[in-house]
Amino acid sequence: MEKVKVEICCGTACYLLGSAKIMDIESALPEALRGRVEIEARPCLNLCERENLGGAPYVRINETEIVAKATLEGVMKRVTELLEGVS
């Protein structure tokens, strides 16, 4: 089964601005989806340099999709969409 990869930036800026909370995603997902997500806490992804901090915290989904001002709820919604094939 295809997995969704979620990289959470744990660079200090993203961490201070909310990525710590997104780390809870594994336990927050419905049980049926839990095994289908690969979650990685990553050192700084250098995304915050782009918009002069404007978008921290950042999350990267499946290598290419960048979520700025990421929240636990937002990332969960997107992951669910991807897993259920609505993208």
Place this chain on the structure above:
Amino acid sequence: MLNAATYLRRELLIRLVRAFDEGILREEIDRIPVTLRPKEKESSRCCIYHDRAVIKYRLMALLGISAEEETDEARTLASYLDEILDSSATSSQVGGGTEVFERHHAPLSVCGPACSGCPDSQVVSTPNCRGCFARPCVYSCPKNAISVVGGRSQIDHSKCIKCGKCISACPYHAIVKTTVPCEDACPVNAIRKNDRGVAEIDFARCIFCGKCFMACPFGAVMERSQIVGVLSAMKRGEKLVAMVAPAADRQFPGTIEQLLAACSKAGFADVIEVALGAEKTTAHETAEFLERMESDPKTLMTTSCCPAYVNLVGKHLPDLIDHVSLTPSPMVYTHEMVRGSDPAAKTVFIGPCVAKRSEARRKGVDFVLSFEELGAILAGRRIDVLSCEPHPVERPAAATARNFARSCGVTEAVLDEATGKIPGFTLASKQIDGIDRKTCAMLKLYASGKLQANFLEVMACPGGCVNGPCSLM
């Protein structure tokens, strides 16, 4: 807890550090309110101009300037910055009696334009009321303050004593108590609305526990930062030593040793765990306790490492003064260790506590940074704790000392130390886990001898320093 107010404070801190490091803070600082709230974007308050005014006061607080001391509203942030950079090489002295001193050095400040002037606390009936037949609210009220008019309960505020009995009696949750979060959170009635309806702190009463700072949903209570002092001392090449509080455990990603490494990478000449000072506090606290017990087996001794509690006793509980241990806090011992090996070193305590700022000033510790401020320096300098190699330490601090920041930690450390000296030693101990109105009343009773214990541990924050007002989690 992260919310929009914390987010803004942290964002401002990181921007401030970056601008300072790029050498453009003076030109940029007055622009930050406009950059963050440009005219084409939405405002968080009534309009962008209000937002900008609040951001200006927040930046003032980050520069260490209190809104209370502002005399010229048109003054620029750049001119405040100049003043701070001029004076940060020499510490400022203020005369004029205790009250002026307390105000001038108070670590907290209220941003008037941010204060929403919450209406006075009241018990009110809401449209959830179904005008039921049984009327438990009417029957539960001890003051006959409730009547039912036009099918809905109505509360006569001239009679209501806000006991809350009707609130719990109503099965529809139709009666609620409106609150003034800062006033409700304050254990000593030190924050109140002034005649203009804006919150004001009475610094003669304030114990700097930081509860109003955490409680205000408008972020109107601000901490006065020393971050610019730290940054400029670093830039001048002064030898700054980071003293990291035991509460740092699990605040940042990675281990304590990695966090120490990150501090050293950020520009601190040396780093030390305050838990090493906690080892000394444990030894001396235990010795002091055993001594007191020897002269009077019925003695009551309380801990003294929580500075908000020490402030509470000093300002509000005079009868407890003789019971507070005279043993210095872990911060003070650590400061002495640092100064002992290098008298020229400047010490920077890094922790989760507002009140520590007042203790640091009394004890000669040069600077205090919150975990948030340290985080901003690390983020500003693009240092990741997770990517740091652990800092080599001579030896890790004892587990009991590292545990000082949690409730019961001091008690356990003292018990452990005493058992090592006197086999079979038992301790009649009690903990106050969080200072609030109720525990303040209990402490008053304890002061009059109504406690069947010899050792009382008091922590202003529930759960201990790990849940301090400036903790990251």
